Amino acid sequence: MTQTNEHCNAAETLQGAGLSQTTQRMAVLEIIIKADGPLSAADILNRTDPKQKINKVTIYRILSSFKERRIIRELPTDQGMNLYEMACRHNPIHPHFYCKTCRIMSCLPPLTLSQAMDWFAGSNAFRIDDVHVNLSGVCRRCRE
Amino acid sequence: MTQTNEHCNAAETLQGAGLSQTTQRMAVLEIIIKADGPLSAADILNRTDPKQKINKVTIYRILSSFKERRIIRELPTDQGMNLYEMACRHNPIHPHFYCKTCRIMSCLPPLTLSQAMDWFAGSNAFRIDDVHVNLSGVCRRCRE
DNA sequence: AATTGGTTTGCAATTGAGTTGCACTTAATG
DNA sequence: CATTAAGTGCAACTCAATTGCAAACCAATT
Ligand SMILES: [Mn+2]
Ligand SMILES: [Mn+2]
Ligand SMILES: [Zn+2]
Ligand SMILES: [Zn+2]
Numbered sequence: 001m002t003q004t005n006e007h008c009n010a011a012e013t014l015q016g017a018g019l020s021q022t023t024q025r026m027a028v029l030e031i032i033i034k035a036d037g038p039l040s041a042a043d044i045l046n047r048t049d050p051k052q053k054i055n056k057v058t059i060y061r062i063l064s065s066f067k068e069r070r071i072i073r074e075l076p077t078d079q080g081m082n083l084y085e086m087a088c089r090h091n092p093i094h095p096h097f098y099c100k101t102c103r104i105m106s107c108l109p110p111l112t113l114s115q116a117m118d119w120f121a122g123s124n125a126f127r128i129d130d131v132h133v134n135l136s137g138v139c140r141r142c143r144e
Numbered sequence: 145m146t147q148t149n150e151h152c153n154a155a156e157t158l159q160g161a162g163l164s165q166t167t168q169r170m171a172v173l174e175i176i177i178k179a180d181g182p183l184s185a186a187d188i189l190n191r192t193d194p195k196q197k198i199n200k201v202t203i204y205r206i207l208s209s210f211k212e213r214r215i216i217r218e219l220p221t222d223q224g225m226n227l228y229e230m231a232c233r234h235n236p237i238h239p240h241f242y243c244k245t246c247r248i249m250s251c252l253p254p255l256t257l258s259q260a261m262d263w264f265a266g267s268n269a270f271r272i273d274d275v276h277v278n279l280s281g282v283c284r285r286c287r288e
Numbered sequence: 289a290a291t292t293g294g295t296t297t298g299c300a301a302t303t304g305a306g307t308t309g310c311a312c313t314t315a316a317t318g
Numbered sequence: 319c320a321t322t323a324a325g326t327g328c329a330a331c332t333c334a335a336t337t338g339c340a341a342a343c344c345a346a347t348t
Binding site for chain 1: 217218219220221222224226237238239240241242243244245246248250252264268269270271272273274275276277278279280281282283284285286287
Binding site: 299300 | 319320321322323324325326327328329330331332333334335336337338339340341342343344345346347348
């Protein structure tokens with residue numbers, strides 16, 4: 001239910017993605033690696049060293065380039081903002097649970113939809129109000 | 145791949161949900177029922193009768209109350225806006241495909257995740273870049 | 289019919305996440 | 319070091335969605 005990405009190394013990850021190793025990128029990546037759940041851009045800003053605060057715009061640009069290079073995944077919420085988590089081999093794609101009250105997104109174990117249904121039927125950990133399954137990419141018409 | 149909700153009746157639906165039958169609510173609901181895919185608030189506004197244009201705020205409030213009463217489902221996109229579709233018995237919950245190029249969201253047949261993987265592996269209809277599975281509701285800690 | 293009170297709508301102003309333009313700074317390379 | 323493309327900070331901006339408030343609507347009484 002929590003991310004187990006303590007194995008990822010920020011410097012190596014940047015190098016592997018062909019991104020130069022700036023202090024801002026290192027700081028943002030280390031915050032995401034250390035996090036025990038998905039973070040918003042504001043969460044990341046709040047966790048930066050107050051002595052060398054990174055500009056909000058820079059954080060958005062870094063997140064955007066990390067996402068593009070598949071270092072992180074972007075998780076849209078119903079609340080009009082995105083959350084981010086590591087997309088490394090230690091953190092395979094999985095469902096999430098977003099609590100509308102405390103606004104915390106929890107990671108769930110990877111399951112098929114039907115397994116998930118069974119699991120939730122027998123679980124009272126969450127009261128599920130909504131299920132969203134969304135794929136995105138480029139449709140056939142737009143590729144030709 | 146398209147919605148088959150031609151069976152839903154706007155007036156009955158409002159009555160069943162305990163909502164009074166105003167001209168604005170009827171217009172919005174009929175637009176969503178007739179649509180052949182999920183619509184944004186702006187899409188709905190564009191489809192209202194120009195002679196009796198409904199205010200944008202009213203549309204948001206109507207969508208909000210429909211969502212609350214489970215008449216419609218809200219589908220967040222990566223693009224910072226929500227899409228809406230009928231949540232009636234004729235339109236069971238299912239995955240969606242959002243094309244980042246033409247910005248059209250297509251409805252996909254209901255499948256388990258593993259079925260979906262197989263289906264997509266053999267299909268070249270879409271180039272899938274992202275998969276999001278999100279549940280939301282209220283967590284245990286927030287319920288007690 | 290007129291009165292009442294609660295609900296719904298319209299308009300203007302506002303919020304807040306995310307973006308853009310441009311000048312300044314920094315990291316990588318020789 | 320010196321050069322230069324890449325990265326960053328700041329201010330202004332965009333745009334979906336929200337809020338406050340007054341006017342309009344509607345149903346239920348008098
Ligand atoms: Mn996760
Ligand atoms: Mn759909
Ligand atoms: Zn909670
Ligand atoms: Zn397309």
